[in-house]
Amino acid sequence: MRIVLGKEQIESAFKKKVEILSNQRILSCYQCGKCSAGCPIGYEMDYLPNKIIRMLQLGMTDDVMKSKTPWLCASCQTCTTRCPREIDVARVMDAIRIIAQVENRSPVKEIPIFNQIFLKSVEFTGRVFEVGVIGAYNFFSLNPFKDIPLGIKMFLKGKLSLMPHSAGNLRGLFKRVREKEKRSAVSDQLL
């Protein structure tokens, strides 16, 4: 397939956002494939990590946003550690996920749901309240009985508590972070 590259592809706004958020230079990738060779989740991905980087170079915003790859990234840091161009690929995956969640364009539903529930628990109790997080996640991901036998065994071993252990809430901090992010996003025309 012949692809004509113009300025708008190479300097796509999306690529720029990813570069700013991840603090990486996407164009320095020379497509050696080492990131993908070591990726433990490659077998499940629709595009391997090096392809995602290439697609960003080519300004293929929609294809990157629709890809499941960033959502399957386990943040294991293997790619980041091995890249000969010192690109922090794991952080590029983070940036794509952040943008997709802000723009509400994530192609998978369960992981953003889990994130939100997890962070709500932190916002309200300062820590993670496992039973609450698992229960709420199962409820919202429409899989109410997932991991129940495991949970019961954990409970019997004294590993799960039915009441949250609170460290005081972090609502003030969460509010300030949200406000700060809104202000900087507007001033940078990022989001």
Place this chain on the structure above:
Amino acid sequence: MYKVAYFPGCSLSSTAKEYGMSTELICKDLGIELVKIQDWSCCGATTAHITSELMAAALPAKNLLWAEKQSLPICSPCSACFSRLKLADIDMKRDARLRADVTEVMGEEYKGTIEILHLWQVIQKYGELKPKKELKGLKVASYYGCLLTRPTEVCPDERIEDPQFLDNLVISLGASPVKWSYKTECCGAAFSLTKTDIVHKLSGEILKDAREADADYIIVACPLCHSNLDARQEEMGLDFRIPVLYFTQLIGLALGYGYSELGMMKHFVQAKGLLNSKGLL
């Protein structure tokens, strides 16, 4: 006495209670004083860094600030917490703007003057380890996983593709480390609840490789790795079982502590039979 601010992390009061129990027990013997961080709060774990850059730095910063005010180094026994604390510190040092934003939302500035360590580093650097018992005849697979050594900046002194410190610890306790290929492979931690099939595959392969290397036990230094390798082991359809211990429990055994003091009955795959047969209990 070596004093360090102690960040246990959320798992240590729930799924990894035994990691906390064994850590507190052995640190006393090793001359390490763990100073609990007052009202420590979650580091953001696997979720903050894929949701918001500022949140991913601010959550750890809250705890770093406390330690900095006491002029204490900070340590966590959880690889994921350690990684988030350390990466937040590195990011705030590298990115002046992020640091200013964190200062604004926290209302005070983190200066970045303290050392951030994983528990094993504290034990290796400052612990006075005097084993009372030799763990002879024990074949141990040391599992490092991802976040204990990667990326390079979090653990600059190690051989990143083939780390040795846990293996060296095993030797110093009189046991034998096995050679195996999966010591730094990913267990799928972030997906324990959301993509459990990935965990079954990745963790299953780690267990199989340890088995092929003829290990009696696997040791780990992270509660997320532990719950994937131990609590989910029986979901994987394997025709063997291999007990997974925290490295602190292995040290505890060598220091003469008992099975229940070290919280070992809390594991899903019990280690008792094997330990008894080797005369170690």
